[in-house]
Amino acid sequence: MESVYRAERAVSPASGAVRWVVVESRTYALHLEATGYLASLRARGCSPNTERVYAGRLALYLNYCRTQRLDWSRPGFTGLSLLQQWLVETPLPPRTDRLAVQPVRCRSQQTANAVMTVVGEFLRFGAARGQVPPETVELLAQPKLLRFAPPGYDVGERGQFRQVRAAAFRFKTVQPGFEDLSPSQIRSMIASRPRARDRFLIALLACTGLRIGEALGLHREDLHLLASSRLAGCGIEGPHVHVRRRPGNPNRALAKSRFPRTVPVTAELVALYTDYQYERDRVPQALAEPMVFVNLFRSMRGRPMAYANTKEMFDRLARTVGHACRPHMLRHAAATRWLREGVDRDVVQRLLGHVSPLSMEVYRTVDDTELRAAVEHVALLQGQR
Template sequence: MAYLASLRARDCSPNTERVYAGRIALYLNFCLMRRLEWTTPGFLGLAALQQWLAPLSSRSSTVRPGPPRFRSRSTANAVMTAVAEFLRFGHAHGWVPASTTGLLSQPKLLRFNPPGYDTGESDRRREVLAAAFRFRINEPGYEDLSDEQIRRMIALTARARDRFLITLLACTGLRIGEALGLHRADMHLLASSRAAGCGIEGPHVHVRRRTDNPNRALVKSRFSRMVPVTADLVALYTDYQYERDRVAQAADSEMVFVNLFRPPLGGAMTYPNTKEMFDRLARTTGHACRPHMLRHSAATRWLRDGIDRDVVQRLLGHASPLSMEHYRHVNDAEARAAVEHVESLKERP
């Protein structure tokens, strides 16, 4: 499909391509069921698609056994966003008329300005275009894991490679694509890396964007960065190397994370491999376990410990400080401490 090829040309990750393919397939199947022309679904067709998407009703139980599944409104919004992008792509290539793309957005007057947004002289830019087909939801923020949950995840992981991967994500805040894209030459884990031509002192890893990784793992940011690591993480990497050395096929691979327990032995680990591992771990621990939750946990822990936001932004590889807004979670203990602090001020003479 030309649209998926365009995602590939934009260096989107295989995971992004897979997700978007599934969302576009939902739209095309809906058009087929309702006998709609996908290029001209009309206002009523798009509105019906939005309502059909959320919630995913008990019709799914007729296909597969078990309790009915439900699709959240946020997921439905994500599908509608993908459909809108797909239709705009079709319009750019002459397949979709302007009458269709004109339905996808509508003027909206900003009541509150996003941080850093300049509305211009006399608030001329206060009116923006917003998605026309979108459920109103309360943004819950990102999910994170407690330190105890992360320690339990590591303790319940039998393989040295997987223990190292979990700890790497939790300690450095790397995205899963960044971790799977690491090369062995990126691991500078000695006190000094001058012998490798690197003047940075202390153990660290280099996160570099490459477009030719055999597993198609991709670093989101176009700028390379360095992330320091701890002595404990270096020890876990040593354990993993000992495990890896027992698989002869892994010796020639330049990738850090490789298959050691299933074919192709020595091949670079892929997104599906990693998802399967985290799914197994979720069933064992009894709570959700996803790679990005470890990134959120690292960011939340740093901010809660008082690390400067600019430092956290650099560690995470965010280009914009606005990307930091979702990471700060306030827990119950912090809320109580704030109230008790106010109460203590009243008692002072």
């Protein structure tokens, strides 16, 4: 499919602010409706990474409509249905330009659902501004009866709230679950890294359960690692980390939660930070940088560490240790460890920075050891009887 529209990163010459827009490939003319929707995400305080991903999905939708000769504001039921199938059946371009034969890749149903969600939000945004007819929005949802209500959902005394509106264009996918990391795997990950910065980053995520955006957005003033921080104007006792949302970080790292929180840390993590400080102090360009995680070993030394650098580091780590390693797996491992050790769910929710208690449902996983212990415990009771 020829890409008529594409997502572009725009930088303001006056303020240096980064924006994402959708442009026509040849003339670089803005697609005003799509760019307006992206501006609304920015106004709502969404992450720049969310804006970037949504821009790419909007360009994909507009290119599909252009190829199929559809009016993007009036795709119709058939057009949206064919888009849903087209997303999972159309091969993706090769990852590189190498001549080696590569397997054919297609989007997963989960990815197609994510694209359809963005398309639906975009059309609803346009309908609220008179750019999309109401009959288009009516196609996006259909009635659904909740046979099994989610935890915390009130169906009403007579079940009158079981009838809801659900997305009409959405694949029924199997819940993939969360990949976990054992304590021994985490220790192996830390030990395999030759650089103190990387060891500290891995240990920080595993100890605190921070999101990667929260970790990369930390400033040095956020680390209170002494027994008492009263001299710094902080009354919280013991070593801890402050997590704050700062939209102006130069690496565009952004904490997801708008509510600040503090997370206690261990003495072992403080020791790893000391090693990292010694390593960092040997790079003159990093001395005045307020961000905690900075580039030390390549070009742009002293500049804040970005998402791309972090992904590259975790990809190398996965090849070294021989299993999947992603930052969010360390967050999941921390939450699972706390719950498994009997920490109150409200405390874990506060540590993770979740606003809703429903967000905690995904973290409590049961491992093989617990399953075997349960079966053997019941067998022992039966034998005693």
